[in-house]
Amino acid sequence: MDRKAAEIGALANENETQQEQEQVVNPWEVSAKDGGKIDYDKLIDKFGCQRLDPSLVDRVERLTSRRAHVFLRRGVFFAHRDFNDILDAFERGEKFYLYTGRGPSSEALHLGHLIPFMFTQYLQEVFKVPLVIQLTDDEKFLWKNLTVEECRRLARENAKDIIACGFDIRRTFIFSDFDYVGGAFYRNMVEISKRVTCNQVVGIFGFIGEDHIGKYSFPPVQAAPSFPSSFPHLFSGKDNLRCLIPCAIDQDPYFRMTRDVAPRIGYHKPALIESLFFPALQGETGKMSASDPNSAIYVTDSEKDIKNKINKYAFSGGQDSIEKHRQLGANLEVDIPIKYLSFFLEDDTELEHTKKEYGAGRMLTGEVKQRLIEVLTKLVERHRRARAAVTDEMVDAFMAVRPLPNMFN
Amino acid sequence: MGFSKEQFLARLQELQIEFSQYEHPVVMTVEDQAKHVGNSEGGLSKNLFLKDKKNRFYIVSALADTKVDLKVLSQRLGLGKGGLRMAPEEALGEVLQVPLGSVTPFALVNDSARNVSLLLDQGLKGQERCLFHPLSNDMTISLNVCELDKFLRSIGRDSSYVDLEANPPVGKDNPPDLAALVPSDSIVLPDLPEKAASLQAPPKAHVVSNKKSTEITAKATEPSRKVKNVKDKPVNSVQPSSSFKDVGQFVEEILDKTSALLLSEITEETINQHGQQLGVVVSNCIRERLASELKTDTTLYMQTAYTEGFHVARKMFQSTDTGNQFRCL
Numbered sequence: 001m002d003r004k005a006a007e008i009g010a011l012a013n014e015n016e017t018q019q020e021q022e023q024v025v026n027p028w029e030v031s032a033k034d035g036g037k038i039d040y041d042k043l044i045d046k047f048g049c050q051r052l053d054p055s056l057v058d059r060v061e062r063l064t065s066r067r068a069h070v071f072l073r074r075g076v077f078f079a080h081r082d083f084n085d086i087l088d089a090f091e092r093g094e095k096f097y098l099y100t101g102r103g104p105s106s107e108a109l110h111l112g113h114l115i116p117f118m119f120t121q122y123l124q125e126v127f128k129v130p131l132v133i134q135l136t137d138d139e140k141f142l143w144k145n146l147t148v149e150e151c152r153r154l155a156r157e158n159a160k161d162i163i164a165c166g167f168d169i170r171r172t173f174i175f176s177d178f179d180y181v182g183g184a185f186y187r188n189m190v191e192i193s194k195r196v197t198c199n200q201v202v203g204i205f206g207f208i209g210e211d212h213i214g215k216y217s218f219p220p221v222q223a224a225p226s227f228p229s230s231f232p233h234l235f236s237g238k239d240n241l242r243c244l245i246p247c248a249i250d251q252d253p254y255f256r257m258t259r260d261v262a263p264r265i266g267y268h269k270p271a272l273i274e275s276l277f278f279p280a281l282q283g284e285t286g287k288m289s290a291s292d293p294n295s296a297i298y299v300t301d302s303e304k305d306i307k308n309k310i311n312k313y314a315f316s317g318g319q320d321s322i323e324k325h326r327q328l329g330a331n332l333e334v335d336i337p338i339k340y341l342s343f344f345l346e347d348d349t350e351l352e353h354t355k356k357e358y359g360a361g362r363m364l365t366g367e368v369k370q371r372l373i374e375v376l377t378k379l380v381e382r383h384r385r386a387r388a389a390v391t392d393e394m395v396d397a398f399m400a401v402r403p404l405p406n407m408f409n
Numbered sequence: 410m411g412f413s414k415e416q417f418l419a420r421l422q423e424l425q426i427e428f429s430q431y432e433h434p435v436v437m438t439v440e441d442q443a444k445h446v447g448n449s450e451g452g453l454s455k456n457l458f459l460k461d462k463k464n465r466f467y468i469v470s471a472l473a474d475t476k477v478d479l480k481v482l483s484q485r486l487g488l489g490k491g492g493l494r495m496a497p498e499e500a501l502g503e504v505l506q507v508p509l510g511s512v513t514p515f516a517l518v519n520d521s522a523r524n525v526s527l528l529l530d531q532g533l534k535g536q537e538r539c540l541f542h543p544l545s546n547d548m549t550i551s552l553n554v555c556e557l558d559k560f561l562r563s564i565g566r567d568s569s570y571v572d573l574e575a576n577p578p579v580g581k582d583n584p585p586d587l588a589a590l591v592p593s594d595s596i597v598l599p600d601l602p603e604k605a606a607s608l609q610a611p612p613k614a615h616v617v618s619n620k621k622s623t624e625i626t627a628k629a630t631e632p633s634r635k636v637k638n639v640k641d642k643p644v645n646s647v648q649p650s651s652s653f654k655d656v657g658q659f660v661e662e663i664l665d666k667t668s669a670l671l672l673s674e675i676t677e678e679t680i681n682q683h684g685q686q687l688g689v690v691v692s693n694c695i696r697e698r699l700a701s702e703l704k705t706d707t708t709l710y711m712q713t714a715y716t717e718g719f720h721v722a723r724k725m726f727q728s729t730d731t732g733n734q735f736r737c738l
Binding site for chain 2: 163166168169170382385386389390391393394396397400402
């Protein structure tokens with residue numbers, strides 16, 4: 001199907017009322033059909049984005065002269081829009097900037113939250129491009145039962161965890177909506193909102209008549225950072241600069257809307273590179289939930305916590321008894337430890353070997369879990385160490401409205 | 410370094426404290442202890458070693474039947490709801506210097522426990538005699554609480570008896586009634602030196618001061634790694650490392666890590682295995698294992714330096730009143 005047609009079709013689909021309540025994927029809800037797995041192929045079809053195929057991964061390796069990030073190699077980031085155009089432009093010497101964000105709704109960050117940030121840090125490093133990170137404290141205020149003060153505080157706390165992912169302070173601007181919205185950013189927001197109808201947002205986001213107007217007016221806030229003129233202190237005079245947005249696929253609706261508006265206000269459509277959901281410990285029925293501490297590994301978990309959670313709650317695809325397991329092998333499709341390892345175990349050879357042995361029943365669940373515990377513990381330890389070194393002064397520096405000279409060098 | 414059971418018992422005798430002692434196999438629970446000494450005269454005690462969010466430690470010594478609600482206690486101490494939890498195992502060794510299962514008010518005899526607060530159950534006073542472990546859970550001693558008080562006085566401690574089952578309201582008009590029992594100082598458990606904690610091999614060249622040093626065995630450098638057992642690392646109260654501001658310290662830490670890894674990779678076994686190629690093998694190993702960590706550290710160093718520069722510049726602007734050049738309006 002023609003790319004453009006697919007995208008327009010997806011937008012049109014949203015304007016129709018949803019008859020079949022199959023899987024639900026939008027920024028506020030993710031659930032699979034009948035409590036099963038998310039069907040990503042269907043999602044790509046429905047949303048009208050493209051599969052990220054291995055040739056693109058190779059292209060990235062060639063262009064950056066670096067091994068592709070493990071998330072790319074393993075298909076964690078599996079879908080995109082116009083990523084090819086970004087690479088074409090990059091090859092021609094045209095730079096781009098990265099845009100990602102977080103809705104700071106809780107202090108506790110889990111591994112699923114870290115994934116887009118880990119990937120974005122890699123992109124920043126290998127492409128040597130600037131990055132803006134939006135903390136949507138206003139969104140959380142509008143959707144959750146929190147005070148404005150709480151939201152702003154959470155934004156700063158989350159900023160610390162984000163900074164701990166290792167972003168280059170010389171090319172990164174972190175901002176909170178409550179602090180930054182105004183001026184040129186707001187002018188873009190209004191330009192965007194004039195080009196999106198109520199019916200469209202109802203179709204895209206599922207708003208209803210009883211929803212307060214804050215919800216209706218929020219989408220332009222998340223759309224505006226896709227346009228370089230929203231950041232005059234950074235990109236003044238660079239209206240032609242392209243934007244690449246790494247995010248989880250549930251954010252796609254915002255950016256479908258944004259891409260639809262972009263040409264009408266004279267800007268490039270932002271490109272997207274999208275990830276799968278990180279499965280909950282209990283299995284692949286949706287995404288991790290901050291409200292259930294045992295559904296996820298948190299960055300504040302101790303080594304003991306990680307060990308306990310993996311051993312007790314990680315859904316195993318192994319058989320009930322050792323004999324049966326040695327005979328039939330593990331069901332890799334549903335096994336959570338294997339899935340987690342495929343996200344975080346760097347060594348391709350070791351992963352392949354583990355999958356082979358476990359699938360054949362020669363390796364036991366306990367061993368796989370043990371290895372996973374090691375890998376996750378190392379990850380969480382590194383993060384905690386980095387987090388401990390982030391001071392309030394550092395957050396101030398990242399969030400200061402300041403120029404970033406050499407942001408493309 | 411801490412008192413041994415024998416030393417402690419000798420001290421009791423020196424103080425002319427009257428007590429009876431019962432030896433028994435090691436017991437890890439009050440129920441097990443009761444099996445062995447439950448018949449003797451005296452109220453069996455349960456002893457909790459607790460910690461709050463600010464690394465302050467408490468021993469709660471109560472009759473086995475007294476209900477102790479940590480949530481209530483936390484509020485009464487002014488720590489808010491859920492401010493108290495069981496102290497980690499490592500703290501037992503570090504702070505109280507007693508083995509697992511041996512928490513006892515007598516642990517306060519050790520200097521390492523000088524900042525630990527002791528809460529005694531009022532109920533203990535109502536017993537002829539009470540039963541406690543004498544720093545080790547292969548023995549129980551029974552003595553009258555007056556003798557316990559005498560002992561505590563001898564080490565310069567007050568006896569604070571508390572009605573542990575009480576649940577007074579705590580709020581704006583009702584200050585927490587046990588707030589005075591919160592220690593003035595926190596105890597930070599010694600950090601395992603970063604160099605040892607982050608490596609996959611025992612750093613032979615270093616004297617690791619923490620007794621609970623990790624025993625992670627070195628992974629063989631083969632493509633298919635065997636899964637080895639990883640013992641628990643002590644839970645550190647992570648403090649921001651000052652090495653991100655100090656060039657000398659930063660470089661020292663890098664060299665320590667590299668050197669430790671290097672030394673651990675050069676063993677008789679690996680020399681025999683790789684011979685002349687050992688240099689190349691170890692070099693690759695160092696690169697592989699340390700690259701990611703060194704990158705993280707260096708990024709933090711850079712971020713810290715930038716932040717300092719930024720704040721200096723900001724101060725300059727504020728004082729010279731040079732207008733708002735960099736706002737985005």
